Amino acid sequence: MKTVLITGASRGIGAEISRRLSLEDYRIIINYNKSEKEAKILEKEIRQKGKDAWAIKADIRKYDEVKNMFDLVKNKFRGVDILINNAGISSYKLFQDIDEKSWDEIFDVNVKGVYNSIHAALPYMLDQKSGKILNMTSIWGIVGGSMESHYSATKGAINALTKALSKELGYSGITVNAIAPGAVKTPMTEEIGKENLDYLCEDIPMGRLADPVEIAELVAFMISDKNSYMTGQIISPNGGMIVY
Numbered sequence: 001m002k003t004v005l006i007t008g009a010s011r012g013i014g015a016e017i018s019r020r021l022s023l024e025d026y027r028i029i030i031n032y033n034k035s036e037k038e039a040k041i042l043e044k045e046i047r048q049k050g051k052d053a054w055a056i057k058a059d060i061r062k063y064d065e066v067k068n069m070f071d072l073v074k075n076k077f078r079g080v081d082i083l084i085n086n087a088g089i090s091s092y093k094l095f096q097d098i099d100e101k102s103w104d105e106i107f108d109v110n111v112k113g114v115y116n117s118i119h120a121a122l123p124y125m126l127d128q129k130s131g132k133i134l135n136m137t138s139i140w141g142i143v144g145g146s147m148e149s150h151y152s153a154t155k156g157a158i159n160a161l162t163k164a165l166s167k168e169l170g171y172s173g174i175t176v177n178a179i180a181p182g183a184v185k186t187p188m189t190e191e192i193g194k195e196n197l198d199y200l201c202e203d204i205p206m207g208r209l210a211d212p213v214e215i216a217e218l219v220a221f222m223i224s225d226k227n228s229y230m231t232g233q234i235i236s237p238n239g240g241m242i243v244y
């Protein structure tokens with residue numbers, strides 16, 4: 001049985017990915033930072049379906065905590081076969097209102113957090129000569145989002161990392177891909193308020209936000225054995241909002 005670790009799986013897209021993957025033959029590691037209660041409820045929900053799930057706290061900004069999380073998994077189940085870098089934060093600000101603290105904070109979670117997780121996951125994958133890494137980025141990392149220049153910059157960085165690492169790790173049987181969603185109905189998007197979401201929907205040819213279930217379904221395919229030859233690709237489920 002393969003072990004999948006999903007960062008930021010306590011709510012939103014990450015929680016939905018966990019639920020979707022629990023329909024298949026995976027052992028699921030639910031990483032969380034602040035939302036312990038939600039993560040434990042999800043762990044219980046998946047276990048009640050007779051599937052293996054384990055919620056582990058680690059602030060992905062901190063290398064030691066991330067390394068400790070991977071060591072816990074290694075001691076119990078050998079290692080992580082599939083890493084889904086899903087955790088992320090966002091905020092909406094004019095560029096001139098983004099202070100140094102906010103800039104560092106978003107890069108710490110969205111970029112350094114991904115570095116920490118991949119770095120801790122790789123020794124086992126390299127040893128196995130197989131593995132899958134899937135990064136959750138954003139359309140804004142492809143085309144740039146007004147009022148989200150810091151967020152866009154972090155997601156653009158991970159899109160570039162996805163491409164570069166795929167070239168380095170393909171020789172070791174490890175694939176690296178990214179999913180770059182448009183707007184998805186989660187606590188993250190709720191922050192911008194109903195009126196702004198209605199405006200946003202006017203710019204989406206399909207006229208609505210994605211349901212997290214739709215992203216989870218794509219994840220299930222991306223990490224499956226059926227997806228055996230794709231690497232270095234950024235797949236964007238966005239309802240036609242950007243076509244490139």
Ligand SMILES: NC(=O)c1ccc[n+]([C@@H]2O[C@H](COP(=O)([O-])OP(=O)(O)OC[C@H]3O[C@@H](n4cnc5c(N)ncnc54)[C@H](OP(=O)(O)O)[C@@H]3O)[C@@H](O)[C@H]2O)c1
Pocket residue numbers: 007008009010011012013014031032033034035036058059060061086087088089090109113136137138139180181182183184185186187188189
């Ligand atoms: N929603 C969208 O429209 C959209 C669109 C494109 C891309 N995305 C991307 O999809 C991913 C998930 O987004 P979402 O909408 O599901 O967001 P969300 O509902 O706000 O959930 C974010 C998750 O990230 C976790 N997280 C944040 N900081 C963390 C840290 N330091 N360490 C560990 N976990 C941390 C949170 O865990 P805790 O609460 O436990 O701290 C939470 O589970 C993000 O990378 C986001 O950028 C979202």
